[in-house]
Amino acid sequence: MPIRLPAPLLALSFLTAATASAQMPMTAADSARHVLERLSYGGTPGEVENVTRTGVMKWIDQQLGYSDVHDPALEDTERYYDVLRTPVADMVAMQNDQQLKQQKAQAVADSTGREAALAAIRQEQQASKKGLQFLLAGLNAVTVVRAAESQRQLDEIMVDFWTNHFNVYENKSQDRSYFADYLERTIRGNALGKFEDLLIATARSPAMLFYLDNAQSVAAGTGVAGGRGRGGMVVRPGLGRGRAALFPPPRAGTYPPLGAGDPMDSASAERARKAAANAPRGLNENYARELMELHTLGVDGGYTQQDVINVARILTGWTIDRKNGSFLFRPGAHDQGEKVVLGEVFPAGHGEDEGIRLLKMLATNPATIHHVSSQLCERFVADAAPDGCIDDAVHAWERTGGDIREVVRAIVRSPDFWAPANVDSKVKTPLEFVISAMRAVDGVPDSTPRMAQQVGRLGEPLFQKQTPDGYGERQEDWVNSGALLARMNFAVALASGRMPGVTVDLDKLVPLTEDHVSLVSEVSDAVLGGAMTKQTRETILKELADVPNARAARALAVGFAIGGPEFQRQ
Amino acid sequence: MPITRRAFVAAGGLALVSLGADPVFLDRAAYALRAAGPVASGKTLVCLFQRGAVDGLSMIVPAGDSWYWQDRQRIALQKNQLVPLDDMFALNPRLAALKPLWDQRSLAIVHAVGSPSTTRSHFDAQDYMESGTPDVKNTPDGWANRFCTNAAEHVNTPFRAVAFGPQLPRTLAGSAPALAIDDLRTFGMRAAQAQGEQKLTRAFEELYQGAATGLVATSSAESFEAIKMLKTANPSAVAPANGADYGKGKLGQSLQQIAQLIKADLGVEIAFVDVGGWDTHVNQGADQGQLATRLDELGNTLAAFTTDLGPRMRDVVVVTMSEFGRTVKENGTGGTDHGHGTAMMILGGDVKGGKVYGKWPGLAPDARYEGRDLAVTTDFRAVFGEVLHGHLGAADLSRVFPGFTGAPPMGMFG
Numbered sequence: 001m002p003i004r005l006p007a008p009l010l011a012l013s014f015l016t017a018a019t020a021s022a023q024m025p026m027t028a029a030d031s032a033r034h035v036l037e038r039l040s041y042g043g044t045p046g047e048v049e050n051v052t053r054t055g056v057m058k059w060i061d062q063q064l065g066y067s068d069v070h071d072p073a074l075e076d077t078e079r080y081y082d083v084l085r086t087p088v089a090d091m092v093a094m095q096n097d098q099q100l101k102q103q104k105a106q107a108v109a110d111s112t113g114r115e116a117a118l119a120a121i122r123q124e125q126q127a128s129k130k131g132l133q134f135l136l137a138g139l140n141a142v143t144v145v146r147a148a149e150s151q152r153q154l155d156e157i158m159v160d161f162w163t164n165h166f167n168v169y170e171n172k173s174q175d176r177s178y179f180a181d182y183l184e185r186t187i188r189g190n191a192l193g194k195f196e197d198l199l200i201a202t203a204r205s206p207a208m209l210f211y212l213d214n215a216q217s218v219a220a221g222t223g224v225a226g227g228r229g230r231g232g233m234v235v236r237p238g239l240g241r242g243r244a245a246l247f248p249p250p251r252a253g254t255y256p257p258l259g260a261g262d263p264m265d266s267a268s269a270e271r272a273r274k275a276a277a278n279a280p281r282g283l284n285e286n287y288a289r290e291l292m293e294l295h296t297l298g299v300d301g302g303y304t305q306q307d308v309i310n311v312a313r314i315l316t317g318w319t320i321d322r323k324n325g326s327f328l329f330r331p332g333a334h335d336q337g338e339k340v341v342l343g344e345v346f347p348a349g350h351g352e353d354e355g356i357r358l359l360k361m362l363a364t365n366p367a368t369i370h371h372v373s374s375q376l377c378e379r380f381v382a383d384a385a386p387d388g389c390i391d392d393a394v395h396a397w398e399r400t401g402g403d404i405r406e407v408v409r410a411i412v413r414s415p416d417f418w419a420p421a422n423v424d425s426k427v428k429t430p431l432e433f434v435i436s437a438m439r440a441v442d443g444v445p446d447s448t449p450r451m452a453q454q455v456g457r458l459g460e461p462l463f464q465k466q467t468p469d470g471y472g473e474r475q476e477d478w479v480n481s482g483a484l485l486a487r488m489n490f491a492v493a494l495a496s497g498r499m500p501g502v503t504v505d506l507d508k509l510v511p512l513t514e515d516h517v518s519l520v521s522e523v524s525d526a527v528l529g530g531a532m533t534k535q536t537r538e539t540i541l542k543e544l545a546d547v548p549n550a551r552a553a554r555a556l557a558v559g560f561a562i563g564g565p566e567f568q569r570q
Numbered sequence: 571m572p573i574t575r576r577a578f579v580a581a582g583g584l585a586l587v588s589l590g591a592d593p594v595f596l597d598r599a600a601y602a603l604r605a606a607g608p609v610a611s612g613k614t615l616v617c618l619f620q621r622g623a624v625d626g627l628s629m630i631v632p633a634g635d636s637w638y639w640q641d642r643q644r645i646a647l648q649k650n651q652l653v654p655l656d657d658m659f660a661l662n663p664r665l666a667a668l669k670p671l672w673d674q675r676s677l678a679i680v681h682a683v684g685s686p687s688t689t690r691s692h693f694d695a696q697d698y699m700e701s702g703t704p705d706v707k708n709t710p711d712g713w714a715n716r717f718c719t720n721a722a723e724h725v726n727t728p729f730r731a732v733a734f735g736p737q738l739p740r741t742l743a744g745s746a747p748a749l750a751i752d753d754l755r756t757f758g759m760r761a762a763q764a765q766g767e768q769k770l771t772r773a774f775e776e777l778y779q780g781a782a783t784g785l786v787a788t789s790s791a792e793s794f795e796a797i798k799m800l801k802t803a804n805p806s807a808v809a810p811a812n813g814a815d816y817g818k819g820k821l822g823q824s825l826q827q828i829a830q831l832i833k834a835d836l837g838v839e840i841a842f843v844d845v846g847g848w849d850t851h852v853n854q855g856a857d858q859g860q861l862a863t864r865l866d867e868l869g870n871t872l873a874a875f876t877t878d879l880g881p882r883m884r885d886v887v888v889v890t891m892s893e894f895g896r897t898v899k900e901n902g903t904g905g906t907d908h909g910h911g912t913a914m915m916i917l918g919g920d921v922k923g924g925k926v927y928g929k930w931p932g933l934a935p936d937a938r939y940e941g942r943d944l945a946v947t948t949d950f951r952a953v954f955g956e957v958l959h960g961h962l963g964a965a966d967l968s969r970v971f972p973g974f975t976g977a978p979p980m981g982m983f984g
């Protein structure tokens with residue numbers, strides 16, 4: 001059992017002396033650097049001093065929203081990104097429109113040969129600068145800009161955490177329309193609220209309903225989802241990926257009429273026939289399982305295969321209004337029978353309400369509280385989440401009914417958060433590495449997605465994790481021979497101003513000097529918060545010896561500092 | 571070719587200084603120090619992981635089992651499209667490129683293979699297949715890494731175990747050195763001039779030798795060692811032989827680069843590559859659609875690999891694996907949900923191919939696992955063990971698969 005300290009002591013930064021007298025006490029600057037590493041995407045030049053001046057605990061409270069952090073500059077920048085204001089219904093319309101045009105181009109291909117069709121598609125792409133592709137590129141760009149520039153750093157960290165916890169693969173056909181709304185409203189809107197609200201919001205989001213297939217899961221025997229007929233639903237076969245229309249033709253199990261006077265040409269009749277053949281006819285367990293395994297209880301949370309089936313039955317009818325990309329409950333597709341989940345009886349005759357009851361039950365289950373608390377401790381404290389930290393988080397969760405803000409506060413006040421063994425002990429993810437590097441040199445990302453693409457090249461393409469577990473948080477997820485080399489190359493390019501997508505002005509960071517010793521000291525202070533090891537210092541000095549040009553020497557020193565081993569940790 | 575052990579020695583020294591780090595890393599460096607310089611076996615095992623749980627019943631179709639037709643009305647293949655293998659089984663038509671290998675008896679299949687674990691979680695099941703210890707979560711290393719550590723001596727080369735992809739898979743994690751290479755062509759430091767490249771490489775090598783600890787230290791040391799060897803061998807310059815066409819996908823690119831490393835004699839003993847897209851819950855299709863597209867890529871790239879390597883395939887065995895199979899009965903959305911047993915393919919080397927190994931439990935409802943899935947009659951560890959012994963010459967597998975008392979030899983090799 002570790003020694004537990006009252007939280008107020010932390011503010012005084014004496015805590016490490018109390019836990020282990022042999023350890024050097026953490027200075028106020030060390031504490032500031034530590035919170036910047038863990039609760040933000042790393043410090044910008046001079047920020048360690050600023051946080052020290054503000055007071056570490058006060059800065060933490062600010063980040064947790066005790067007092068509002070104002071950020072007019074970011075709000076101004078956000079105006080450039082149309083994707084943040086485009087309603088999901090418009091994105092749905094855009095995607096449908098693009099698919100129609102591609103089908104037309106395909107028709108051109110069939111009649112005039114391939115080249116002409118490709119030309120038509122290219123022309124179409126040129127014309128749709130404001131199309132879906134453009135908007136989604138903006139989503140990547142603004143994600144990097146916010147992470148790098150937001151004053152509300154902890155918000156950005158939590159958005160990233162939940163984006164992975166409730167992972168959705170942006171490129172899964174219709175999710176291209178749904179994803180921006182999911183990230184902006186479902187995730188960001190609930191990132192520091194109540195866990196239960198966040199869980200329900202994700203369960204009802206078209207993005208998740210589509211990604212984990214619940215939108216297509218219907219009660220066995222109901223055949224057509226909802227059994228209401230076409231009712232204005234758009235039936236569009238998916239292109240190329242074998243994901244044909246999710247919503248069914250007029251009657252279950254029957255093909256559309258193909259008699260005389262049928263207005264459909266043979267191609268669309270064929271599509272309709274395929275759509276009918278692919279129409280949902282029963283249960284799909286995908287979401288039910290991941291809901292319990294990943295989002296709530298955890299894989300050892302005590303549920304059975306029968307629980308998975310019954311959760312899927314409870315959530316039948318939870319689907320998407322494909323016209324406007326909103327949540328839709330279809331009573332006709334819902335399984336009305338009695339179900340039992342984790343021993344709790346869900347009596348027959350209920351509808352959408354029993355899904356909400358189920359989600360609330362899962363959100364407050366002790367296994368969920370432990371599972372999610374443990375993941376938060378893994379994110380903020382150590383790859384192997386310490387038991388004491390988990391206990392503190394669980395208590396805060398129980399006390400506040402799952403208020404994420406208070407759970408995070410408890411973690412930051414946990415002695416484990418401040419234990420010397422847990423300082424500089426985590427390896428940055430590629431996103432953390434790229435953003436912290438930009439922040440360290442005060443780099444300004446432009447409005448293109450090029451810096452987001454760098455994050456992808458280092459192994460973490462944003463919103464492109466295909467499997468529902470999201471990107472990992474532990475060092476073994478990211479540290480390997482190829483990945484480290486990629487980081488070194490990134491660092492050198494960034495420092496030398498050769499990195500497209502970001503403006504770096506080293507003049508503002510470190511003054512030009514012929515004195516290499518003072519140069520390396522300045523670089524250590526500016527980039528590593530003064531934490532450069534003696535070996536690194538000596539190696540850099542040796543390598544600078546034959547560099548005659550002061551400008552080149554400075555760029556090299558900064559590149560080594562960012563590409564070197566110290567900067568890989570947080 | 572002289573192979574320097576300097577990087578490993580340096581890493582060893584460092585790990586000793588940074589006591590208190592994960593003991594696995596300490597072991598890792600110590601192992602590298604100990605390793606003498608025995609001759610490479612010249613044999614290579616290529617592990618191909620189909621992540622997401624491939625529908626084994628669509629890959630290797632039990633066409634002679636009437637339940638296949640009865641329970642898969644929407645997704646069963648058409649009889650006249652199947653590529654028959656024997657009285658019971660047929661290849662999916664999109665794997666037809668592998669039929670010549672079957673006819674030459676260099677492709678073997680194990681059906682109804684899988685894990686004794688009952689989990690239907692992708693992540694747990696993959697973890698167990700990669701650690702080689704079903705239902706044991708705290709195993710720190712992967713089975714292939716334990717093979718490198720324990721089972722046989724080998725020339726000390728950073729290329730002994732190589733994974734293609736942005737991450738090092740669990741299968742290769744552990745105390746023996748293992749490389750992760752996303753793309754051979756861009757592996758290394760980049761600078762405008764060769765001189766700058768050398769300077770950067772040297773400087774970063776020294777920086778990481780000086781101040782890195784744990785996994786960062788060992789991984790970076792292996793990188794710099796590998797860079798030096800690649801510079802001499804330049805495997806990327808070798809074009810595919812015999813008109814082999816790997817296609818444009820990532821899987822083809824990785825297999826091509828594995829072939830390049832093999833041809834360059836860099837001492838690759840275990841290569842790993844993975845490919846996703848098998849989690850077909852919705853509209854998985856039959857001869858067309860998402861599953862067909864994946865199988866097409868799998869069949870064609872494997873065929874290209876064997877064509878490219880030609881006679882060298884005698885020294886190379888490829889094993890395909892996936893964490894579990896899928897439900898016998900199609901689900902309500904034209905797909906299949908998480909199941910149990912699946913199929914594996916073993917091709918190349920001295921495999922006694924042209925045969926489906928393993929006991930076929932049948933698809934009748936009472937023969938199914940929990941009434942819904944293909945039952946497992948062969949433990950996946952038995953197949954891995956057979957290959958490690960038969961192809962790589964492993965004598966003692968007790969440390970590679972701790973707790974596995976083994977299975978009767980399948981007679982798949984020699």
